[in-house]
Amino acid sequence: MKFNVKQLLLVLVVISMFSFVACTSVPDDIESASVSDISTQATDLSAVTWKPINMDSSSFEFEGYAPGKSHVGTFGSWSGDLGFEGDKLVAARGTIDPSTVDAGIDGLNNHLKSDDFFDVEVYPQITIQSTKIDYDSSTMFADLTFHGVTKTISFPIGLVEGGIKADFLLDTTPFNIKYVAINKDVRIAFELVV
Secondary structure (H helix, E strand, C coil): CCCCHHHHHHHHHHHHHHHHHHHCCCCCCCCECEEECCCCCCCCCCCCEEEECCCCCCEEEEEEEECCEEEEEEECCEEEEEEEECCEEEEEEEEECHHHEECCCHHHHHHHHCCCCCCCCCCCCEEEEEEEEECCCCEEEEEEEECCEEEEEEEECEEECCEEEEEEEEECHHHCCCCCCCCCEEEEEEEEEC
């Protein structure tokens, strides 16, 4: 079968497009968080000593995916605390101001602040409070309030010196994010230390 130059160019363009889309698809080697209704089995936090997260040594980012592209974002204003019983990490909590989102592109930042995504005028905070850390399965359970919805999420964690790290996918569908031109899964990655 012979190809003329136009057909060959068309085939190369199509292959390039598929390769580009494949490079920015949701990673399949990252574990997904489980999302459920609010937990009623919270850890007793009465004996916990809370220490503020060291913002200079900690990091938090997210990555959203759409056909042919992905964008990594951070927030200019976020904070939190880690709870310890002696030297053992037993709890974590945090607050994010979504109006400070920064994905590196002004137009994208404005779109993320709109009611398609964070809807910062209506929902000025994202909060998370751990309810349990299961060391046997290296899993954290936490109540996440995002976009006006509170759900319990569970996700894999790792321990680092003086804190915790995680890298997982979060399905945004239960949090009423309905914008259809993106993938419902968002990658969340953080390392939090005191």
